Amino acid sequence: MKWGVLVFPGSNDDQDALWALGEILGQDAVALWHKDADLKGVDAVVVPGGFSYGDYLRCGAMARFSPVMESVGRFAAEGGFVLGFCNGFQILCEAGLLPGVLVRNRSLTFICQRVHLRVENAATAFTRLCREREILEIPIKHGEGCYFADDETLGELEARGQVLFRYVDSQGEATPQANPNGSLGSIAGVMNARGNVFGMMPHPEHAVDPAVGGCDGQKLFRSLIDHLERGVRQPRLAAADGRP
Amino acid sequence: MGAPAPVTVEAAAEHGLTADEWQKICTILGRTPTGEELGVFSAMWSEHCSYKSSRVHLKSLPTTGPHVLQGPGENAGVVDIGDGLAAVFKIESHNHPSFIEPYQGAATGVGGILRDVFTMGARPIANLNSLRFGAIDHPRTPHLVRGVVSGIGGYGNSVGVATVGGEIYFDAGYDENILVNAFTLGLVRRDRIFRAAASGVGNPVMYVGSRTGRDGIHGASMASAEFDEDSDEKRPTVQVGDPFTEKLLLEACLELMESDCLVAIQDMGAAGLTSSSVEMAGRGGLGIEIDLDRVPQREEGMSAYEILLSESQERMLLIANAGREKDVKRIFEKWDLQAAVIGHVSDDGLFRARWHGNEVVRIPVEPVSTQAPVYRRPIEEPKNLNEMQELSLADVSEPPDCDDVLRRLLASPNLCSRRWVYRQYDSLVRGHTVVGPGSDAAVLRVKGTRRGLALTVDCNSRYCLLDPYVGAVIAVCEAARNLVVSGARPLALSDCLNFGNPEKPEVMWQFQQAVAGIRDACVALGTPVVSGNVSFYNETQGRSIPPTPMIAMVGLLDEVSRCLAQGFRRAGDIVALVGRTREELGGSEYLAVVHGRVRGAPPWIDLGFEKRLQGLVLEAAADGVLHSAHDVAEGGLAVALAECCLASPDRLGARIELEQSMRADVLLFGESQSRILVTFDRQNWPRLRDRAQREEIPVQAIGEVGGTRLEIGDWIDRSVAELAEIWEDALERALRVVA
């Protein structure tokens, strides 16, 4: 399948995403320049990590106005699959494609380390190859990854199974110590209600190669590949979601 | 700040120029200089840019070798790493600015060294930093540490270059003068290296990057002046870094270098537009004429003097092929940057600057460097040296409980975990990092090949204080050793020589001794010096820092998959100590922490033996025989063993037996050089032992990996978990003080 990786001024992990998809997973992966509205007919879009526009005002605040993001908005509205990692997650939140917002880490410092994530919903296009409550090891590297949303939104996210990953300890417990940045509900990644837009602070593209950082990140990409290649156009909705 | 008038020898003095230097200037020009010209000379002839006190000594350093593609003299050094690729690297200091404004000082230091590397056409892939702060309980230290560390991270993380290692030490000798040395390594195709020599008379000189503001006017001279109370007056010169613009500049420059528009390019660092113009013209033996009114400016009403000497960050000066201006502009516009033609290359060998229609600078370029002052400053061995080196073990009381000593050492700020620091650095971006911060050296893979690069920066300034020659030898050897225990063959180094006031004979003696030590070690180990930087005047109110010759070394692995880290890997492995333990304690961390004394001669070292030892371990690593390797350094054998447990992915312990050939504290905590701990499968022991015997290198099997405790003879018995408890957050705890 064909993947597009957005490139904003200040994107840093765009090359890592292209490497992971192209070199490691053997996918057709192209870069999509921010000034360019054309998505080149990709099946899925990755909004990569980095410091788009320097993240000077608020993380991700400026990227959403670029021509490419307008196209991504339309793409998502038509059911297209969009994944945001780190800065990409922040951009998707700022753009309103995902609920909530990411604020300064509780520690007020940038944190780069491996974390354990627990799969909270394995019945999605992004996690279908994971086991329910499986624990993945994937690195984080961010200064503003503390997930925040109002109680009502949080309630909905939980009820509809839109929380896909939580920070946990090696035993799979979501303890305060295992929550690196103070995210509400230890939330590490969320999906939109429709199930086609997903964002997470950790970097799966940095966990696809045993030589550097392990392979757990591959599960995410492979899940979506699996989902799309079986031609399942409509993402299966979360189990917790009552609707058909 | 305008041009000071009238221009007299007094004005020159205010610019830090001596009467002789003033005379030289008048002779070179055949007249008295304009205020702008005086500013140009004072910058170009500052210690920072001219190396006037260090040059005579630096000349003795070995700078060539079969794999050296570019030695000192360009923006950074370049070595061949095979597969048609080259590594470009350099270390540089940003000490004074970081003391005045830790965050911005450190951040702009990283920005500057990044530009030195990508200006040569290389894509930066890794940063290191080497830091020295005052005593950890000094009221100002926590504030400085937090500022510097977040500044390094804030800039490097944002630009998207991984920070994969470094050093941080605390010593009261740096209370009033911290050290912030930044290193960058980049990769370039060896047939695409760019140099900064002007060529092609009539070619346009173009300015790219941020606009020019009143930032850091006279930073170059500031870095060359001692601190005193009125340093506060110098504060407005502190620059603010803009990593976002740097990232755009990096991408735009690399894209430009893929085109055929570019003749030469040079970053605007110290003394900004002035030094970049003069250096480019000088290297090409040509002239440069620029029109200051065409320089993009951030503020109204800037004087010619300010435009010439501004040290605004994130700017580059380049020479394009005539007729290609539009193509250059198109590339920079793509990256939302401006490029402006501000002058051209001339054949008259002059640096000329016009402003508001007048020629304000007209300086023959060649004499600025060839006739730059060179000082052979007086040298004198410090009076108290012999006294400092005296140490008799007899009056070092033997501690009752070595187990307790080990725990105290593991909690000491100079030996505890650095995680709090490197956790704030993105060590992963761009996916090269095979071994990140926390081992002896960082190991990076070279994508598209089987190779890897290992990087480290080292210096024990306590050794250097007690004996600058031996201290410098040890710094080079330890750097090489750190590469070897990572499985890498040492290639070359970049040095950053941080010293006090060169006008003091004792300081100059320390400098001369240190350079001699670096020279001898480099010759013995076959690691030339390909780039570096000198930082003098690290002195406040007459008190100079301990001599600190920082050594950043780069090594090569032919098979990156064979790289090693220091943590124990497999239960049942044999732990062997390669090398010899001598009965010495001079300058050790143990002596300082437990007995509160900094004295004695630094550890004995034999360069021939060191070379053979490294060869032995390198061979074993290349054979894939070793599972882990770690050199024995500060804290001695016991601390090194503890580090092997603490760095072990599964926190494996070990059971160690040492024959007691000497006092227990000396045996466990002495810092004898040329010692390496290795682990391997039992079946490989005979092979390693025989090889060592052939090389006449002592090697003993001292124990076995396994369990969850570290046991050393009857002296030490602790669970690794407990040691981790003590060691892991000690730094954070010590710094958790309100700034």
Added chain:
Amino acid sequence: MTAKVYVTPKRGVLDPQGKAVANALHALGFAEVDDVRIGKYVEIRLGGSPSDVSARVRDICEKLLANQVIEDFRFEIGDDGVKPR
């Protein structure tokens, strides 16, 4: 004209920076400090007719300067020179 924009964290939204500053102040002996909230202060120099300037500035705040999930904003518009420093 100059627009002065104040962006403040919404009540009930975590403000780790404000909390850290408050703690630091207590540690420094400023016991009287009850609460600290940290926001942004933005000065925008802009032309255009005074009539619709306020509409434009509101637009700027909503589009870019404030994230209304977590932040409130308010602004004043004055003519230049009166910028106290």
Added chain:
Amino acid sequence: MTAKVYVTPKRGVLDPQGKAVANALHALGFAEVDDVRIGKYVEIRLGGSPSDVSARVRDICEKLLANQVIEDFRFEIGDDGVKPR
């Protein structure tokens, strides 16, 4: 009482944030924007006698809130409730 503190980049000191926001606004079609400077706005609720409160707040700004190498600050002190929102 509430102290309102305004921390602004010193004149002449580069303000990368402001620069980036100004560029973004131009891209968004706010051509009338000439210049943007971004600083901090801090609200401190504190007790203590009104008399010396201003001295204390100045002290707080100098010690913690403003980095006087690159920033200026000013503040107003008002009693609570009158905070326009």
